[in-house]
Every structure is written in structure tokens, then in C-alpha cells.
Amino acid sequence: MQPINADTQAAWTVERLNGDQDWIYRLDDRARRDLTDAVRKARDPDKTLLDYARGDFDLGSAAAPIAASIRQIKDGTGFALLRGLPRDGLTTEEFELLTWAIGLHTGVARPQGKASQYQSAVRDVGVQYRTGKGRGYSSNADLDFHTDSADIVLLTCYNVAKEGGMSMVSSSVTAHNIVAAERPDLAELLHQPFHFSRQAEEAPDETPYYPNPIFDVESGVLCSKWNRNRLRSAQAMDGVPKLTAQQHDALDLLDDVLRRPNVMHTMYLEPGDMQVLNNHVTLHSRTEFVDHDEPALKRCLFRLWLAPPDWPALPESWRPAYRAVEAATVRGGIKGHVYDEARQSYETRQAAELGMRLA
Numbered sequence: 001m002q003p004i005n006a007d008t009q010a011a012w013t014v015e016r017l018n019g020d021q022d023w024i025y026r027l028d029d030r031a032r033r034d035l036t037d038a039v040r041k042a043r044d045p046d047k048t049l050l051d052y053a054r055g056d057f058d059l060g061s062a063a064a065p066i067a068a069s070i071r072q073i074k075d076g077t078g079f080a081l082l083r084g085l086p087r088d089g090l091t092t093e094e095f096e097l098l099t100w101a102i103g104l105h106t107g108v109a110r111p112q113g114k115a116s117q118y119q120s121a122v123r124d125v126g127v128q129y130r131t132g133k134g135r136g137y138s139s140n141a142d143l144d145f146h147t148d149s150a151d152i153v154l155l156t157c158y159n160v161a162k163e164g165g166m167s168m169v170s171s172s173v174t175a176h177n178i179v180a181a182e183r184p185d186l187a188e189l190l191h192q193p194f195h196f197s198r199q200a201e202e203a204p205d206e207t208p209y210y211p212n213p214i215f216d217v218e219s220g221v222l223c224s225k226w227n228r229n230r231l232r233s234a235q236a237m238d239g240v241p242k243l244t245a246q247q248h249d250a251l252d253l254l255d256d257v258l259r260r261p262n263v264m265h266t267m268y269l270e271p272g273d274m275q276v277l278n279n280h281v282t283l284h285s286r287t288e289f290v291d292h293d294e295p296a297l298k299r300c301l302f303r304l305w306l307a308p309p310d311w312p313a314l315p316e317s318w319r320p321a322y323r324a325v326e327a328a329t330v331r332g333g334i335k336g337h338v339y340d341e342a343r344q345s346y347e348t349r350q351a352a353e354l355g356m357r358l359a
Helices: 014-019 030-044 060-075 092-104 174-181 186-187 228-234 245-258 316-322 341-354
Strands: 025-026 079-083 121-122 152-159 167-171 193-198 208-211 215-218 221-224 264-267 274-278 280-288 299-306
Touching: 014 264, 025 186, 030 060, 030 079, 030 092, 030 245, 060 079, 092 152, 092 299, 121 280, 167 274, 174 186, 174 221, 174 245, 174 280, 186 215, 186 245, 193 228, 228 245, 245 264, 274 280
Parallel strands: 025 079
Antiparallel strands: 079 274, 121 299, 152 274, 152 299, 167 264, 167 280, 193 208, 215 221
């Protein structure tokens, strides 16, 4: 198998990221004031997140660097960091609303789990990650490299852990091409379907697991989707084909490559940071962490999954997971068990604002 997209910015190495930090954006004092004012002007304690509209928030001078970070993940490295959100002046609830406001200006939020929640607080609540129902964002565990189930994942940092919690990001394009160069026979296997568990969060019209290749190509663009924990859970389900020895070798090699020093970029997010990832060309992970004892200091980030209005079509093989693969379509997410009229109303309104189709 030949390398794919080898000359694109998405095929980066750590050396490249460290040498040219055009993927890092910084907000100045004026932008921070504009965001603080926008949140405090719009905040209504009687509203839920779904009650807010895009027009409720004027991002002011912060709009340009935020939009630039989104362009970077779409057309550049697939990985961006925005520093300087107004963390110190905002309460946890205000910071959560700020994250939602940025999302309203970026795309249609996608539900993230059994509760059909559109924004998740990333904090340790004692969940066991490596189980058939485990989710990494609610544990303190060391995570496998994975992609989230949406075009974009946006992660804002409010509090950091006492120890650990290092963020890792690797280019899936670079990793694919290294595997293809070293073991083209195993790279071919990664383009065939594997099966992934929905972790008991499937909607009534979904099966408990779904097929998806690790890599596939649409219009000449390489896309990736990988989550070992969900694959491991699916292997225990009736009807799921057992992995062959060669498939195990292919997956082990991929995970090894993703953690190589010039492939895996590492960093610690700081309060006020926003990490933005294109899930189709990056994979991410996190190390185990030890949290603070004081509740007010415990590690807390906010995660938002988004379908943006101007992104290209996905491979047809992504349809079982994303429900839709067409461009300019609301796709991705985990529909969950509480997808009600309020959620449908939000998606209809937000999609119309952005000129997108509902799946």
C-alpha cells in the first residue's frame, strides 16, 4: 500500500509542530473582555443550553481567532490550540456557557451519550473505563488513542488535575503512512471493517455494535476512526467476528506507531485553553491523573462535539456510526436514550442558522 495524503499539512510530525507553531492562537485582553461581556449579557439562569441561539452571543474581537483555529483543523494540521479564554473571571457555569457559545458559532452540537447530552463535563466521577459501558471522559484512567464520534471535538479547560492528565495528539495520516511503509500487508487490513460497541448507549433504532474500517478514503482524502476500548467491548458480543492474528498485529502496530516520539505530540492543557481537533485526521489520548481533594479545584474541562457547515463528505463506510456522510449535513454524535422534542428543536433551529441539512 502506498502513502496517502503524505504531502498535506495533516501529515505532520512532532518536529514540524514544534518548529512552526502556526496551530497555536492567542486571545488578547480585548478578546477576553468581549467574551466575558458576551456570556454575562446573555446568561439567563432559567435557560438550558438548548434554549440559547447563535445570535445571543456577540464574540466580538474573539471571533476572528476562534474562526482561524477552526480553519486550521479543517484545512491545515487538523489540530489547534486557542489560549487565553477568560477563565479567571468566570464561574464554572459561565465558563460552560462560554464553551457552548463558541460551539453555536461553529456548528451543530452533537449528543454525546446515553443521556443525549450535548456538552459534557470532563471530570472523574468514578467510572471504570475498560468495561462494556465505560466512558473515558468520566474517569481518571489512562486512555487508549481514539477518535470521538463527530467531525470536531472542542475541549475547554477550567481546572487541571493535581498530577497527570497529559494530553496526547497524533496525526492519523502520518501513522497510517508509517504503517503502510513498514507493513503494507497490515495497512491493507486496517481498510477493512472492524466492529465497535456502542457501550450500551444505542438509540432504539440502532444495533449494539456497528462496522467501521480504521481507515477509508473519500475523494482522495484519508479518514480515520479508531477506539480500542469499543472494539474490545464488541469482541465479547454475540455475532461479532473474532479478530484474526493478523488483525491483532495490525492494530498493535498502529497503536505502537501512534505513541512514537516524533508522531505523538504531548502537552498539558492550562486553565483557559481550548483544544480543537478534526477527528478524521487526528487521534488523541490522555494519561491517568490524580485529582485534588478540594471539590472546587478538581480537574474540569468541557467537551463539545460539533458538525460544522462547510466540511466535505465522509466515506460511505462511516454511515453506520455517523448516520449521514454527506457534506453540509448534521451528522455524528451518540443519539442516546433521551433524544426528545427539545433536542430536535435545537438541531432544527441551529441547522437552519448555518444552512445545513438534517439527516
